[in-house]
Amino acid sequence: MEQENKLKVFCGNGNRPLAQKIANVFGKDLGKCKIVRFSDGEIYINIEESVRDNDVYIIQSTNGNVNEYYMELMIMIDAMKRASAKTINVVLPYYGYSRQDRKSLPHEPITAKLIANMITIAGATRVLTLDLHTVQVQGFFDIPLDNLFTVPLFANHLIEQGMHGDNYVVVAPKNSGIERARELAEYLDTTLAIVDQDGEQGYVIGDVTNKTCIIIDDMLNTGTTISSASTLLMEANATEVFVCASHALLSDHAKQLLEQSPITEIFVTDSCEVDKDRQPNQLTYISCAPLIGEAMKRIYEQESMSPLFGLEGMKCISPEN
Known part of the structure; x- marks a missing residue:
């Protein structure tokens, strides 16, 4: 029970319904977090509960308002780091900019790599994502990354x-x-x-x-x-x-x-x-919530992720709440 209390799940505005489904896998409520936009467009975030020495999971999908959602994520990672979270695990059900993974013309950026750098420098310790556009994007990260398959x-x-x-x-x-x-x-x-x-x-x-x-x-x-x-x-x-x-x-x-x-x-x-x-x-x-939730459990409990990468592993997944 003491170990269980050391895990907290937060989310940005990217996909709150999915985040709540994932939190339900743990029988938990989403962590308290205030996200405000000032009149000039700046984003303000306040973590409204203690995360000291906790394993924190931040769920943020990045479709739609991709740039705003990524900025929310970076600020939230920084807030967790400054609040002394033990680990900061970023869960990206959809990795925006994943299609920009190479240079096909001169003078183009590799934006998928830039996003990876930003997440790492902000202070994330691990990333969990779902079906990257190209699996090579995993190599853009210098922190552990798990790419689940659909x-x-x-x-x-x-x-x-x-x-x-x-x-x-x-x-x-x-x-x-x-x-x-x-x-x-x-x-x-x-x-x-x-x-x-x-x-x-x-x-x-x-x-x-x-x-x-x-x-x-x-x-x-x-x-x-x-x-x-x-x-x-x-x-x-x-x-x-x-x-x-x-x-x-x-x-x-x-x-x-x-x-x-x-x-x-x-x-x-x-x-x-x-x-x-x-x-x-x-x-x-x-719903991908049971799959992502099971992966988060295994990361937290330091269990093997291998069963989740095949058809037999679907039997390990708890039914959706």
């Missing part, structure tokens, strides 16, 4: 729905997503297909005739890639199209585009908080 989470849900076996095909909507699609196909015991899209042209590699297709991707932003891929699959005589996406950013016009597509259902995690009026009617949320 493929086992989706696989577990689909198997429970009976969506596996010979009548299904897992589809990568672009060449860069083949590894993720192959992993899901192995879990579901299905074949694999790829949609190769180049500008306005596109074609399907693999046999999807009379098959139910499951497209998997890490981000659902504008919906353009997924919508065009689903159309190409139906033109290739697929019977139905489902989608799995780790992070539903759902930028402007994504709702309209997805609702006009032939997609039957879209499974996403709740790593990103999105207004109801931006959610397409095919959307179904699968």
Whole structure:
């Protein structure tokens, strides 16, 4: 009980509903923290309870107002450090700027690395995140980082729905997503297909005739890639199209585009908080809170994280509260 009292969970404004679900995994309330914006836009944060010698977890997703949410996070880390927290564990269900992980043109920044530097210098001792856009971003950190994967989470849900076996095909909507699609196909015991899209042209590699297709991707932003891929699959005589996406950013016009597509259902995690009026009617949320909460427990109790990286590990996860 004494050890249990040394863990405290706080959150910024990035995704409070998810943070509360994660706190529920521990049977805890979120820590008391005041976040105020002054008239000139400055952010003021006050931790309204003692965190001295505590293992602190700060949950902050960074979709939407990405720059403000990152600034909240940096200030909150600094506040925890100055309040003598024992460890400061940053939980990023969605890592904003993760797509800017390399230089593709001269004179470009590598902003994903800059964010990693900022989090480290601010005083974080560990980072926990979910499905980085590219796993190489882990190398940008000089502190421990755990990158959880959503493929086992989706696989577990689909198997429970009976969506596996010979009548299904897992589809990568672009060449860069083949590894993720192959992993899901192995879990579901299905074949694999790829949609190769180049500008306005596109074609399907693999046999999807009379098959139910499951497209998997890490981000659902504008919906353009997924919508065009689903159309190409139906033109290739697929019977139905489902989608799995780790992070539903759902930028402007994504709702309209997805609702006009032939997609039957879209499974996403709740790593990103999105207004109801931006959610397409095919959307179904699968909470990542039990997975993240279990990972936080294992970090705190110094247990192995390995079971959480496969389908068998989903049995370790407590049901969502």
